[in-house]
Amino acid sequence: MMNIVTANRLLELRKMNGYSQDVLAEKIGVSRQAVSKWERAESSPDTDNLIALAELYGITLDDLLNTSKDVIEITPEPSKKKDIKGKAKSLLSKVNDFGIYPKTAAAMAKFPYPLIVVILYVGLSYAFDIWHPLWLVFLTLPIYYRIATACKANGKKAFAALLPIPEFIVLLYLMCGFFAHAWGTMWVLFLIIPIYYWVISLKK
Numbered sequence: 001m002m003n004i005v006t007a008n009r010l011l012e013l014r015k016m017n018g019y020s021q022d023v024l025a026e027k028i029g030v031s032r033q034a035v036s037k038w039e040r041a042e043s044s045p046d047t048d049n050l051i052a053l054a055e056l057y058g059i060t061l062d063d064l065l066n067t068s069k070d071v072i073e074i075t076p077e078p079s080k081k082k083d084i085k086g087k088a089k090s091l092l093s094k095v096n097d098f099g100i101y102p103k104t105a106a107a108m109a110k111f112p113y114p115l116i117v118v119i120l121y122v123g124l125s126y127a128f129d130i131w132h133p134l135w136l137v138f139l140t141l142p143i144y145y146r147i148a149t150a151c152k153a154n155g156k157k158a159f160a161a162l163l164p165i166p167e168f169i170v171l172l173y174l175m176c177g178f179f180a181h182a183w184g185t186m187w188v189l190f191l192i193i194p195i196y197y198w199v200i201s202l203k204k
Contacts, residue, residue, distance in 0.1 A: 006065055007041035012038070013057050013064070018155025028052040076080035100159045108148035114141060133178040139171045160200050166193050 005087050014035075021039075025032045028049060037043040045053065054064045099105055099156040117137055122144045146164030153159040169189050 004041045006044075007039050009065065010045075010053070011039040013053075013059075018157060024056075027056060037185060099154060100156065101151035105148050105151035108144070108151065113144050117141060131173070136171060136174055136178070139167065141172070143167045143171065157200060157203050160203075161197070165196050169193055 023033045084201045143164040150162035177183040
C-alpha cells in the first residue's frame with residue numbers, strides 16, 4: 001500500500017504535466033485503473049513503473065516520491081539492480097517519442113515534404129511561368145515542421161502554443177496581397193496573433 005502523501009504527489013505530477021489518467025497509463029504501459037489506484041493510495045507502482053514515471057516527468061526518483069516526507073522504500077531485488085540502468089535508458093528513449101499526437105509527428109518527420117515543395121515549385125513554374133508568386137509555397141515549410149513539433153507536445157495547451165499561427169498569418173497576408181491586392185486592409189489579420197496567444201494563456 002502507498003501512503004496518501006505519495007499518492008497525492010503522483011496525482012499532482014500528472015496534472016502538472018497535463019495528462020489524463022488514460023494518457024498517462026498509455027505512456028507507461030499500464031491500465032487506467034492502475035493509475036487510479038496509485039492516486040487513491042490503494043496500491044503502489046512497482047520499480048519499473050516508478051522509473052518510467054520519473055523519466056516521463058524528467059525528475060529523479062527522490063523527487064517523484066518526495067522522500068523527505070514519504071516512508072516508501074524502493075528495494076529492487078539484487079538480480080534486477082543491474083538491469084535498472086539499462087531499463088531507465090530504454091524508457092527515456094521511449095519517453096522522448098511521446099507527445100499528444102506521436103504517430104502524426106513521426107509520420108510528418110518521415111514524409112519528404114521539402115522535396116515535394118521543390119518539385120511542385122519548379123514543375124509548375126516551368127509549365128505555367130508563375131515563378132512569382134508561387135515562391136510562397138516555400139513558406140509552408142516552417143508551417144509544416146512547426147505542426148510536426150506541436151504534435152510532440154505534452155498537453156493540449158502546449159500543442160496550441162506551438163502551432164505555427166504567426167507563420168500562417170504571414171502567408172495568408174502575402175497571398176491576399178499578391179492575389180487580391182489587399183495590402184492596405186488585410187493587415188488586420190496580424191491582430192489574430194496576440195489574441196490567439198492571449199486566449200491560450202487563459203487556459204489551464
